[in-house]
Amino acid sequence: MEKMMATAYDEIQYVSFPYQQSHPDKLASVAKLLGLNPPKVENARVLELGCASGNNLIPIAENMPNAKFVGIDYSEPQVAAGKKTIADLGLKNIELRQANIMDIGPKDGMFDYIIVHGIFSWVPKEVQEKILEICKKNLTPDGVAYVSYNVLPGWRMRGMIRDMMLYHIKRFETPQQKLQQARGLLEFLVKSVPQDNNAYGSFLKSELELLRQQSDNYLFHDHLEENNTPCYFHEFIERASAHGLSYLGDADMRTMATHDLHEEAKKLLTTAPNQIESEQYMDFLRNRMFRMTLLVHSGKQTVLQVNxxxxxxxxxxxxxxxxxxxxxxxxxxxxxxxxxxxxxxxxxxxxxxxxxxxxxxxxxxxxxxxxxxxxxxxxxxxxxxxxxxxxxxxxxxxxxxxxxxxxxxxxxxxxxxLRPLGVTREFLEKPKVPALVRKQAGIDGVLTNIRHQTIRVGDFEKFVLPLLDGTRNKKGILTSLQELVQKQQLQIRENNILIVDPEKVLSILEKQLDQVILILGLNSLLLSSK
Structure with a gap:
């Protein structure tokens, strides 16, 4: 069974992304606001379960050189890809391990922050229990664990579509066939079910539009996996409590507030006997589908009203x-x-x-x-x-x-x-972006900025970013760009006309470079110092 799971996982690899809400900065901030004294982020030990190729963990490690990071994933190809990125960047504070979550225990060390994103709902119950055990036994006394999962009632409608897709694809063998047929079924349903004055048809259309925008790896791993078990919020908390863990709050504190609710609903929620019941009712009211729960050791005294x-x-x-x-x-x-x-x-x-x-x-x-x-x-x-x-x-x-x-x-x-960021929007003497950003620019132009957000840049930026390594001043950057123009690797156009005059090319390059530096700065990509 394990071999079959690994084969499917490797054939259509799960592509991980930076997830800002899982950043230790965010976990520490929420803990502090809710009355705790979380471990200092700058030199913390961080564990991520289900790290894939490290696209969430590696950018954090690069920007927090005094912290230590460990990522665990079951896929050997994913871990190998992540290790190569780490080696290319020369990072010494992060380690990715190919391992089964079931084999992780106290022997693997204690961690101030534990991240489990996009894993819990997609594994069998015994693995879910192991995840909660790790969050208890491998978490330092003041540490914070982040666990995301699908929740009811919101996932129930989406689960219905998943059931229909699973029924339809069971006769097909390869992952690619299953993906093609699942998308085909959705197209068929949307075309065949009336949408006018039909809530079911409208829902199918909205789901199809959502899934049309998603990659094959997302559809396969989020919707067509053997395991995808949503639960109610209160059920998750009960299971966490059995492991000696308590609910701290949500990584997105907006969801704990009632600003968006009707006044009558706000009034009724004040009668809930405890925070767990109050938030469960909020899930009912919002038809919530997904949660990002923060857990701490039982017995921690938190506050509900921020001072x-x-x-x-x-x-x-x-x-x-x-x-x-x-x-x-x-x-x-x-x-x-x-x-x-x-x-x-x-x-x-x-x-x-x-x-x-x-x-x-x-x-x-x-x-x-x-x-x-x-x-x-x-x-x-x-x-x-x-x-x-x-x-x-x-x-x-x-x-x-x-x-x-x-x-x-x-x-x-x-x-x-709880810490400064170290970014600027100024055109420094020798501008610099993180090494990972320079590497990403040469792949597809989808970057992870210093705020742990995904930023997409244009073609000209892809030529500029590799030059921003802190060794070139503005003149040096322009000289390198001119060389690219001379080699016909970069073309300069004005009003869609190719410019070849060297002086004109330099003038346009300088204006474009100034604009690019400003854009990079505003998007939190420029480091404030070496």
């Missing part, structure tokens, strides 16, 4: 932008902000409005909360209070607004972290 004063321990960043021309900064007139990923927010307090502007000017770097208070006050011509009562008032003014944005707006609108 605003805790925000002074954090580094802050934000992507909120003033919508059109806002009101005068000192006024109490409402100002509207837009989030690049969608959504809007408003603020009236002049100090909050000043803080949003400071974060805008500081992007992409994170700044300390105290520095944010200082710069925000300066914008208004104010001094930071020196008395405790006055300082507490300012901290509450800015902090409560930021926490509201953090838990109520799309991900990334406000970022809270």
């Amino acid at each position: 605003t004063k805790l925000i002074r321990d954090f580094m802050i960043a934000g992507t909120l932008r003033v919508k059109e021309n806002g009101p005068e900064l000192h006024s109490n007139e409402p100002e509207t902000y837009i989030v690049p990923t969608g959504g809007e927010a408003t603020a009236r307090d002049p100090l909050v409005k000043a803080a949003v502007r400071v974060l805008n000017e500081s992007w992409p770097e994170r700044i300390s909360f105290d520095k944010l208070v200082e710069l925000s006050s300066k914008k208004l011509g104010l001094q930071v209070p020196t008395d405790q009562a006055g300082l507490d008032r300012v901290v509450d003014q800015i902090g409560s607004a930021l926490l509201l944005f953090y838990t109520g707006l799309p991900m990334g609108a406000i970022e809270l972290s």
